Amino acid sequence: MSTEQTTTTTNFLRTIVSDDLASGKHQSVVTRFPPEPNGYLHIGHAKSIFLNFGLARDFGGRCHLRFDDTNPVKEEAEYIESIKESVRWLGFNWGEHLYHASEYFEQLYQWAEHLIRQGKAYVDDLSPEQIKEYRGTLTEPGKESPFRNRSFEENLDQFQRMRAGEFPDGAKVLRAKIDMASPNMNLRDPVMYRILHAVHPHVGDTWCIYPMYDFTHGQSDAIEGITHSICTLEFESHRPLYEWFLENLPVPAKPRQYEFARLNLSYTVMSKRKLQELVNTDLVNGWDDPRMPTIMGLKRRGFTSAAIRTFCERIGVGRSDAWIGYELLEECVRNDLNENAIRAMAVLHPVKLVIDNYEEDKTEFFEVANHPVKHELGTRKILFSREVMIDADDFMEHPSKGFHRLTVGGEVKLKYAFVIKCTGMVKDEHGRIIELHADYDPGSTNGPVTSDGRKIKGVIHWVSASDAATVEVRLFDRLFSDPNPDRGGADYRQFLNPESLKTLLNCRVEPALLDAVPGQSFQFERLGYFCADEKDSQPGKPVFNRVVTLRDTWGAKN
């Protein structure tokens, strides 16, 4: 069972695909998800994955996973594996269609020579600084390079020698001969190839010249028969170039590029550069730190892939810059886990409560449901005894108005057990409450009602002091304290939330929780959803990550 919606709201891309299929322009839709293996995938990529694979799935087409690996100095094999794992975990399958742009390098090279022969590409000896100078500015046209009009024979010879490794990095580039005065900067003789004596994570040292993104992407799409090449808005001004290469090359197909707005999520950063920096400077514990917006971070935190899919569905797809509140993501996991997570009781900040009128050595078991609605999830027995642990938050010496949990002289229901009345408290020399005393009402096991029929408002969770296990719980909060850490010129790191991780070493839980399997999620009643950490849990010694708290309308107002 899943909470996923089966209805798919439409968007402009679905409309385009649907129209293209209806008009017969395409027999079937072929999309692709083209990550560069230079980091871990994040929630923004999930939007793209959901879009591309979702389109293919819903219109009976296919979606390729293609590594856009044209820059060996930034790419690593480790990232290739993490990307595959992320896509798979999100529930999508590329089947046989796994590709690498680097596998097209020979074809791309031949096409580059083709452009040279047509007089549409040339080898430029200008330095990077000079190229920048010659490019002009947004409001002024650029100047043509003095090498722009070499003969095609010379260009071909130069280019072949570039490939042969005769020149050092940066000595020369191959450029498309388009228009140095174009108002679109991307058309001012864009660089097609640069010299990079670097080992490539997929094709090793077979090349020392590497094609640029613009000279690779469209042709790769054409080779694979991609019908709809979907990318983010910042590539919009590259589209004329994408089309220029396809028009000037003998490619087997003419894919079309469409752009959509990338995801912006509040209270986090999404650029790979910044995520990489957080990892490298140990501001977080790796790419899969549970506070990271990476797919692997969310997974480890305890988000389910179904929740992420629901999130992607709900945020929609458009062309206007979208800012999504982090709360929506949280709401999506709550939805899934509320329906599917087994309940258990856990006390995060334990305070001992002694029930004075309960016989000293007596114990009893209560059989309770593992889920309040889905009874097919079974029941379990929990031990009750004279001493129980309750959460410090559930007692107030000086209750604020509206507080209906425990106070001295007040009554509260110990969930699934008895109504108790607090008779007193014991403080240590610092004035901290270390023990509470209470009397119980033996006839109050049936609901939050006393034996004389009075309804009790407060219901709190507890755990028997005698058999409760002690575990570590990690309370995570948003990584940044500002909704937009990227805002303004300020360094996003100044907005890091110092309280994004609180480690609690002395939490008391139902003993059965000791058998939690890594990755398993629970609802700790009245607190939130928690997941046994995949990495740090040991057999019999789980570490729990708080995925998200329960909604708390009372707490939110106080």
Added chain:
RNA sequence: AGGGGUGUGGCCAAGCGGUAAGGCACCGGAUUUUGAUUCCGGCAUCCCCAGGUUCGAAUCCUGGCACCCCUGCCA
């Protein structure tokens, strides 16, 4: 006169000349051994602004305004 985009309730988002879908948030109220869940009900006379065309416009035209992207041998 650089070019390219975008502007629909707090946040997303349908709508494509016929009189403002949906989700989230929010506000009521019911149920509830989780102040959770669930459940009912409410929530834009108005679509960035100003003109114009039309019987009729968020949708067409004109002129403004705001925001985003583009000057990597990154993708």
